[in-house]
Amino acid sequence: MNDDGTTEGEAIRDFIREAIRADLSAGRHETVVTRFPPEPNGYLHIGHAKSICLNFGIAREFAGRCHLRFDDTNPTKEEQEYIDAIQADVRWLGFDWGTHLYHASDYFERLYAWAERLIGDGKAYVDDLSADEIREYRGTLTEPGRESPFRNRPPEQSLDLFRRMRAGEFPDGARVLRAKIDMASGNINLRDPVLYRILHAHHPRTGDAWCIYPTYDYAHGQSDAIEGITHSLCTLEFEDHRPLYDWLIENLPVPSRPRQYEFSRLNLTHTVLSKRRLVQLVREGHVGGWDDPRMPTISGFRRRGVPAAAIRDFISRLAITKSDSTIEIAMLDHCIREMLNKTAERRMAVLRPLKVVIENYPEGKKEELEAVNHPERPDVGTRRVPFSREIYIEREDFMEDPPKKFFRLAPGREVRLRFAYFITCRDVVKNAAGEVVELRCTYDPETRGGNAPDGRKVKATIHWVDAEKSIPAEVRQYGHLFGRPDPGAGGDYLADIDPQSLETLAGCRLEPSLADAAVGEAVQFERLGYFCADPDTAPGRPVFNRTIGLRDSWAKAAAKG
RNA sequence: UGGGGCGUGGCCAAGCGGUAAGGCAACGGGUUUUGAUCCCGUGAUCCCAGGUUCGAUUCCUGGCGCCCCAGCCA
Numbered sequence: 001m002n003d004d005g006t007t008e009g010e011a012i013r014d015f016i017r018e019a020i021r022a023d024l025s026a027g028r029h030e031t032v033v034t035r036f037p038p039e040p041n042g043y044l045h046i047g048h049a050k051s052i053c054l055n056f057g058i059a060r061e062f063a064g065r066c067h068l069r070f071d072d073t074n075p076t077k078e079e080q081e082y083i084d085a086i087q088a089d090v091r092w093l094g095f096d097w098g099t100h101l102y103h104a105s106d107y108f109e110r111l112y113a114w115a116e117r118l119i120g121d122g123k124a125y126v127d128d129l130s131a132d133e134i135r136e137y138r139g140t141l142t143e144p145g146r147e148s149p150f151r152n153r154p155p156e157q158s159l160d161l162f163r164r165m166r167a168g169e170f171p172d173g174a175r176v177l178r179a180k181i182d183m184a185s186g187n188i189n190l191r192d193p194v195l196y197r198i199l200h201a202h203h204p205r206t207g208d209a210w211c212i213y214p215t216y217d218y219a220h221g222q223s224d225a226i227e228g229i230t231h232s233l234c235t236l237e238f239e240d241h242r243p244l245y246d247w248l249i250e251n252l253p254v255p256s257r258p259r260q261y262e263f264s265r266l267n268l269t270h271t272v273l274s275k276r277r278l279v280q281l282v283r284e285g286h287v288g289g290w291d292d293p294r295m296p297t298i299s300g301f302r303r304r305g306v307p308a309a310a311i312r313d314f315i316s317r318l319a320i321t322k323s324d325s326t327i328e329i330a331m332l333d334h335c336i337r338e339m340l341n342k343t344a345e346r347r348m349a350v351l352r353p354l355k356v357v358i359e360n361y362p363e364g365k366k367e368e369l370e371a372v373n374h375p376e377r378p379d380v381g382t383r384r385v386p387f388s389r390e391i392y393i394e395r396e397d398f399m400e401d402p403p404k405k406f407f408r409l410a411p412g413r414e415v416r417l418r419f420a421y422f423i424t425c426r427d428v429v430k431n432a433a434g435e436v437v438e439l440r441c442t443y444d445p446e447t448r449g450g451n452a453p454d455g456r457k458v459k460a461t462i463h464w465v466d467a468e469k470s471i472p473a474e475v476r477q478y479g480h481l482f483g484r485p486d487p488g489a490g491g492d493y494l495a496d497i498d499p500q501s502l503e504t505l506a507g508c509r510l511e512p513s514l515a516d517a518a519v520g521e522a523v524q525f526e527r528l529g530y531f532c533a534d535p536d537t538a539p540g541r542p543v544f545n546r547t548i549g550l551r552d553s554w555a556k557a558a559a560k561g
Numbered sequence: 562u563g564g565g566g567c568g569u570g571g572c573c574a575a576g577c578g579g580u581a582a583g584g585c586a587a588c589g590g591g592u593u594u595u596g597a598u599c600c601c602g603u604g605a606u607c608c609c610a611g612g613u614u615c616g617a618u619u620c621c622u623g624g625c626g627c628c629c630c631a632g633c634c635a
Contacts, residue, residue: 013575039635074634131633140631142563176633186564188631197633216635240565240630262566264628269572275635317584319574321567324628328572331585341598376598407596416594450594461594527595554596 032064
């Protein structure tokens with residue numbers, strides 16, 4: 001099975017790929033060329049991953065190519081930091097644009113020349129109206145717009161003005177270049193859309209070479225045509241722009257005629273995916289940064305320990321359609337767990353330690369027990385875990401007065417220590433406040449490795465670490481950033497941030513083999529979940545992030561009562 | 562009384578006139594040295610109303626509902 005969910009020879013079917021097959025078999029194209037066109041005004045998130053997987057995936061399936069093109073037409077919002085991060089994220093996701101790295105700004109000179117041509121053809125004009133006036137003249141959704149008084153000025157005059165706009169003679173907002181289409185169109189995008197605006201701003205790539213910049217509508221389709229893009233895939237909100245996209249292609253001497261197709265964007269429960277909101281979360285410090293593990297950004301997932309393959313698998317299960325949809329976050333969680341279950345090695349770690357003294361275990365005795373690294377993959381081998389008279393177990397694996405369905409340790413009860421021995425709880429030691437601070441247990445030497453020669457069973461197996469040899473660590477447990485599936489539905493989405501989405505635990509104890517875990521590499525802490533070392537890890541000071549917890553039917557049952 | 566889309570089980574989604582795939586979730590049950598994994602099993606007549614047809618989720622008509630568009634953002 002490939003990680004796009006298909007098996008060898010099985011073609012993915014959706015309306016876009018069907019259209020491509022039709023174009024290919026009709027001979028309209030020989031090769032398929034797609035492009036992923038991010039605007040460098042923020043970090044990539046999982047919604048972008050859908051577009052990336054679609055565009056690069058199609059290029060791969062049809063033996064074509066996919067370009068990475070920065071849609072850098074608005075210097076007031078774009079930054080080099082984003083340009084760099086976007087490239088790193090696309091690569092990390094597993095895609096390669098080869099030599100096809102482009103920028104809309106690479107085409108500024110050509111776009112400008114075509115704009116002059118449009119003016120000469122009487123198909124564009126310089127408008128002196130202010131932004132507010134243009135809005136008034138535009139009309140409303142139900143009323144047609146009115147023509148600007150400058151609409152029919154002579155082409156020579158528009159041309160002169162346009163050249164002076166470029167020359168920097170006018171301040172921001174003084175004039176714009178507009179296409180002359182139809183002020184009465186039901187499609188507002190056709191009511192003489194703005195093609196160029198004056199922006200005295202420094203551009204990350206062109207510096208101060210320009211003070212007029214093309215709008216998205218003008219730059220995008222022409223960039224597609226210049227690059228020979230055959231299928232320009234974008235999200236539904238651009239559907240209304242297609243007539244304009246086509247109008248420009250038809251009225252300009254572009255080298256090719258790309259076609260635009262629209263599909264629905266990804267929505268996910270328990271998170272937000274709008275650039276505006278993600279920027280706000282970062283700028284206002286509601287999260288630690290773009291790569292905060294609770295962020296739905298590619299860099300956030302990476303830091304959290306989510307493998308790129310899990311993201312690709314998730315995307316492959318999505319359908320490319322035109323219907324609005326919101327995917328339950330449980331779907332993503334499932335893909336992460338499934339991937340990690342197959343790949344992550346197992347280790348033991350105790351997050352909330354409770355000391356256990358095994359009274360009949362000889363003082364000073366130490367031994368090492370063999371533990372498998374992956375129960376379903378013997379080839380991954382085994383490791384040795386130190387064991388002695390004093391160990392730590394998880395606090396929540398002991399209850400002094402357990403309900404009937406609780407199978408773990410309790411006074412007088414016997415359980416198995418994973419890979420070690422059966423132990424029985426004999427005594428509970430409490431502090432002055434009445435809190436349990438230590439357990440006194442006995443072990444059965446005959447059960448070494450975890451099986452009783454007499455065949456007796458225990459109802460639970462719990463994890464543990466050696467008190468002396470285990471290493472201290474900080475563990476950050478991450479949950480979904482928002483407590484409700486539809487953040488913002490109640491008004492302010494910021495109010496829906498779950499204050500417990502990050503729980504930092506100090507004083508956790510890890511089995512010694514975790515001392516040299518590689519940053520970002522996933523491991524399963526048995527019975528707890530998947531974790532990986534965070535970049536904040538310092539020598540002798542490990543910091544682990546919880547990528548995702550294991551499914552926990554006990555917690556679910558306990559919650560129900 | 563503008564234009565563009567969409568409407569199949571809780572969430573996605575196949576289906577392209579012949580009698581409703583699959584995934585996730587939920588709920589049962591089995592296996593298990595992770596209450597994990599794994600394995601079984603359980604649910605819809607397809608927004609509504611007419612019409613065409615031997616037969617419609619698939620075609621037609623009319624409703625209803627939801628989403629997007631009035632940035633010199635993308």
